[in-house]
Amino acid sequence: NNIQSFDSDGFTLGADGTSNYSNTTYAAWCWKAGNTWQSNIDGTIPSLTNTNTANGFSIVKWTGAGGTSTLGHGLSAAPELIINKRLSGSNSWDFWVTGATAIGWDKFLGLNRTDAEADGFNNTPFGDTAPTSTVFTVDSDSGAGIGGSGDEFISYCWHSVTGYSKIGSFTGNGSADGPEVTLGFAPAFVLIKSSSQADDWTIYDNTRQPSFQSARGIIYANQN
Numbered sequence: 001n002n003i004q005s006f007d008s009d010g011f012t013l014g015a016d017g018t019s020n021y022s023n024t025t026y027a028a029w030c031w032k033a034g035n036t037w038q039s040n041i042d043g044t045i046p047s048l049t050n051t052n053t054a055n056g057f058s059i060v061k062w063t064g065a066g067g068t069s070t071l072g073h074g075l076s077a078a079p080e081l082i083i084n085k086r087l088s089g090s091n092s093w094d095f096w097v098t099g100a101t102a103i104g105w106d107k108f109l110g111l112n113r114t115d116a117e118a119d120g121f122n123n124t125p126f127g128d129t130a131p132t133s134t135v136f137t138v139d140s141d142s143g144a145g146i147g148g149s150g151d152e153f154i155s156y157c158w159h160s161v162t163g164y165s166k167i168g169s170f171t172g173n174g175s176a177d178g179p180e181v182t183l184g185f186a187p188a189f190v191l192i193k194s195s196s197q198a199d200d201w202t203i204y205d206n207t208r209q210p211s212f213q214s215a216r217g218i219i220y221a222n223q224n
Contacts, residue, residue, distance in 0.1 A: 027208055027219065029189055031057050034074075042072030042134045049074035056159040066149030068127050070135040078131040079157040080167040083111060084138075087152040103195045105130040112222050117195045169195070191221070 001014035011028075013020040020026075033050040040049045045065045051058040051074035058074045073079055085093050093111035103109060103117040106128045127137035136157070160167050166183040172194075173179055190204045201221035209217025 027205065029205065031055070033057055033059050037061075038074070040072030040074055043070035045069045045071060047071045047073075051075060054161075056161040056165060058157045060155040060157060062153050062155070064138070064149055064151045064153060068137065068139045070137050071155070072135055073131070073155075073157045075157060075159060076133065077159045078133050079136060079159050081158040082126070082131070082136060083156045084125070085154050087154055109193060109195065110222075111201065114198045114200055114222055116197050 002016040002019050004012045004014045011030075017024075031052075032055060033052050037048050037050050040047045040060075045062060047060050047062040049058050049060050049072065053074075053076045056075060056077070058079075060071060060073055062071050083093060105126055107117040107119055108125050109115070109117055125139060127139040129137035131137070136155075138153075158165065158167060163185050166185075166187075168181075170179050170181050186206075188206045191201065192204075193199070193201045200223065203219040203221055204217055208219075
């Protein structure tokens with residue numbers, strides 16, 4: 001009774017207060033993936049992918065095999081951002097991102113936590129291995145919930161697309177006149193997290209707050 005269906009021109013809501021409480025304003029951020037799910041056998045374990053190669057975005061559903069495994073992602077270039085969630089348990093969201101000074105492929109962040117970048121609990125969740133243009137690696141990690149044998153997972157994968165999206169990193173200067181991050185386009189959605197220290201995930205968009213100038217426009221991904 002939350003989101004009831006994904007439709008050709010949007011989505012339909014039920015009466016659940018999480019997304020449709022009376023007289024309450026909500027925000028939704030939506031990416032167009034592919035039109036169909038396809039079997040992918042590029043990795044050592046099979047996956048189902050729903051992919052939009054033009055926009056650099058794919059959804060990957062898979063079942064863990066335990067140990068180190070690779071999975072086909074369906075994109076035309078190596079993902080720069082992977083958000084992973086175990087469906088059959090209460091583990092954290094595992095967030096992996098590349099960039100000049102970002103966390104790289106040997107560490108991860110939790111989308112529901114404020115922690116700085118960290119290695120895995122038993123192993124590094126993404127196997128200490130950078131993705132390729134066809135696959136990404138996962139390593140069984142009971143603490144982070146990645147790749148456990150028989151467990152189901154969903155992964156959201158992105159790479160930057162010129163003029164459309166940009167994934168990367170910057171270094172803060174602690175000044176009110178902070179660094180200007182050049183993207184090559186005007187962003188509609190911005191997600192920021194400190195990788196070097198414990199801090200909130202901050203989300204901005206140009207629909208709730210068109211000017212990006214008010215602190216009231218911030219939503220914190222790790223808070224309610």
